[in-house]
Amino acid sequence: MSEIQVYPRVRALERGLELVSVLSEFGWATPKELAKKTGIHRTTIYRLLHTLEVNDYVHCRPGDGCYSLTRRFRLIADGIKDEDWVAQIVSFHLGNLLSQIQWPSDFVTFSSGRLIIRESTHRFSPMSVNRGMVGKSRPLLNSALGIVFLSAVSDESRERILTLAGLAGDESVKPENLENVMRRIQVARARGYAESSGETQHNISAIAVPICWRNRVLGAINIMFFRRALTPVKAAELYLDQLKRCAKGIEKELESLPLAEQTGWIRRRN
Incomplete structure (x- = not known):
């Protein structure tokens, strides 16, 4: 930095x-x-x-x-949104994660039918060729962030999310993709994380875990890496424990925030 x-x-x-x-x-x-x-x-x-x-x-x-x-x-x-508070907490923990692994990370939330990056360590990572990631969107069905987010939400919420994403123009939300997506969601639930390889960028892979608060899903965080350097399986072997500890640290600190439990966040799967 x-x-x-x-x-x-x-x-x-x-x-x-x-x-x-x-x-x-x-x-x-x-x-x-x-x-x-x-x-x-x-x-x-x-x-x-x-x-x-x-x-x-x-x-x-x-x-x-x-x-x-x-x-x-x-x-x-009133001008301070829940997402602003959450992003401030996430920023600190993603910074700690970056210092441990060097690979960059993003934090996303689902808003207005899109998966939006709210915080990122790309600008600080020596292992990233990307800059200015905050505010950019990620495909819901073609990213580890999107799959793990969908794996954490309730079935009812997932259907609404897919409908909204389609209406918002997310090109990854197509009927022919849904069967494969459901398989990936089930795998993510069993593993506790999701992976992607070359889907958002041909030379980039990622692993991701959800961020939850009580009975709500706030978003997801990932670790991104070059496909030629690591496979998702190897990345999970090396870094998944650290990624999960980062998520737990964020969720623990979020307990102190007066977030809106009944509005603004998506219901978590039981």
Whole structure:
């Protein structure tokens, strides 16, 4: 990876964020109470509150001089999708995986009828010729990511996914492919992972495992490698345990996130 530039911390911003955090936790509060809870000098508290107020981030109640956050913070929070939180967690774990094996990995979710890459280590891997993978799509039925994703979802969800993918123009979703796909799904379920060889790119193979949260399937992660360097069987022999540990680490950390259990994610197979 390229060297990371270290910049000085902005103390005023840190204090402002600390103030916002306290207001979020305790609600209406006077500057005196905020100074006591944060340990920030009261003069600084007044400056911070004034800056936040003129920018419509806090509101001062005229009756008692107490401050509270405005709905502008709610709008900011609503702009953060579950996928953004998940991708942040996945990024850390994929980085650790890359440091162990050097081969690149992707994390995908199913959205708007397509399998979309949300995070990737291709840009950091010395073993990759690809860059800028985030935001690109992967064929649902011709990729290890797609097969293992379908292997983890419920039968009902799988039918809906295939319908949506077909409507979205995924060329891999064809009636003549479905019988073979079902066989691959059964194999993936038995093995605990899926594989592909030369299907998305003629010189690339991959193995993949699903990422789940409670009774939902969030997506899948893979390891990609050159066909001339490894077979999927050999890659699984060398790296599958590490890939599965990476997935378990992601799933364990996801438990702390307030994800939407009833909406937005696809039901997991029992």
